[in-house]
Amino acid sequence: MSQQTPPDDVRIEPPDGPDYTPNEPTDHDKRRRRATPRSEDEPTGWARDALLDMARHGLVEQRRARRWKVFFRFVSVALVVWSLTLVTLVFQASERAAPGLSKPTAAVIDISGMIAADEPTEARKVIPRLEQAFEEENVKGIVLRMNTPGGSPVQSSAIFNAIQRLKAEHPDKPIYAVCEDMCASGGYYIAAAADEIFANPSSIVGSIGVRMDSFGFVEAMRKLGIERRLLTAGENKALVDPFSPADPKDTKYLKGVLEEIHGQFIDAVKTGRGDRLDDDEAIFSGLFYTGQTARENGLIDGFDSVQNVIRTRIGVENSIDLTPRRNRLEQLLGVSAAEFGGAIADLSQEPAVPMMLP
Numbered sequence: 001m002s003q004q005t006p007p008d009d010v011r012i013e014p015p016d017g018p019d020y021t022p023n024e025p026t027d028h029d030k031r032r033r034r035a036t037p038r039s040e041d042e043p044t045g046w047a048r049d050a051l052l053d054m055a056r057h058g059l060v061e062q063r064r065a066r067r068w069k070v071f072f073r074f075v076s077v078a079l080v081v082w083s084l085t086l087v088t089l090v091f092q093a094s095e096r097a098a099p100g101l102s103k104p105t106a107a108v109i110d111i112s113g114m115i116a117a118d119e120p121t122e123a124r125k126v127i128p129r130l131e132q133a134f135e136e137e138n139v140k141g142i143v144l145r146m147n148t149p150g151g152s153p154v155q156s157s158a159i160f161n162a163i164q165r166l167k168a169e170h171p172d173k174p175i176y177a178v179c180e181d182m183c184a185s186g187g188y189y190i191a192a193a194a195d196e197i198f199a200n201p202s203s204i205v206g207s208i209g210v211r212m213d214s215f216g217f218v219e220a221m222r223k224l225g226i227e228r229r230l231l232t233a234g235e236n237k238a239l240v241d242p243f244s245p246a247d248p249k250d251t252k253y254l255k256g257v258l259e260e261i262h263g264q265f266i267d268a269v270k271t272g273r274g275d276r277l278d279d280d281e282a283i284f285s286g287l288f289y290t291g292q293t294a295r296e297n298g299l300i301d302g303f304d305s306v307q308n309v310i311r312t313r314i315g316v317e318n319s320i321d322l323t324p325r326r327n328r329l330e331q332l333l334g335v336s337a338a339e340f341g342g343a344i345a346d347l348s349q350e351p352a353v354p355m356m357l358p
Helices: 027-035 045-096 123-135 153-169 186-191 218-224 248-276 291-296 306-314 328-333 337-346
Strands: 105-112 139-148 175-184 196-199 204-206 288-290 318-321
Touching (some): 105 123, 105 306, 123 139, 123 153, 139 306, 153 175, 153 248, 175 306, 196 291, 204 291
Parallel strands (some): 105 139, 175 196, 175 204
């Protein structure tokens, strides 16, 4: 290549080394050349070989570049996931750490939404925060900010029992429940463990009862000509099957189960409220009341707000929110596609379970 040739130009010089042996044309090549006269622009044998070699090298480079691009994309995604995980762990560690406050303060824990497993209100998330609040020296009192229609009797009972235990271990640290819009059923189960319960006159309070929901599709299946084929091992395995006719024996059994759970609920409320409850047994019938009526029948102790309870009853100005929440990674990513699909698939197989709801 001469000095006048631009550096980006590619010139193919004919090989002149002693070891170069041009590719011998095949019989097919010879016949094609005799049938089609070669134009002046058609490359000779050595030039064609050089062009093919260049094309092969170009394909190899393209494949190599594509592999590196995929690799770097994978590394980038891995770094993003690793960074999000690290940040989440740091936030979780900071949330689990003791407040370490320098001033007296009150701990506020929200019990809001459905009380159920895999929710921020489940017992395994709420109880550690309660323990943290009771054990922290500078926390002078705890406020449960209630805004829930209820939910699982198991989760509610576990939180109730934990509060009772912590109160016995820390008798000098008060805990109050403040009902906002609604504190019903399983929510009131939890609130009954507090030293005192406050609400707004318009709050919905009570609903001390248990329910179990199901559906029956027998007539719809009959009209559509659908035949139910159910095989079980165990005569009661298909209890509450929505595609089979209701059996009076099964209904009686299930009512017994609900009454047993209801009895546990009533015992917990009586333990927590004691002599403050009215003698009217209607308060245990599942009825819910306004805050005004709830104060009259002893379900609550009076009207107050979270901030006023902190200032006037706990006697501090500062507060710290110890509510368990979804971590940052869960908030960012939400529910995975697999979890969503699994939840949809489980809808047809999920059995009816007792719930504490209005």
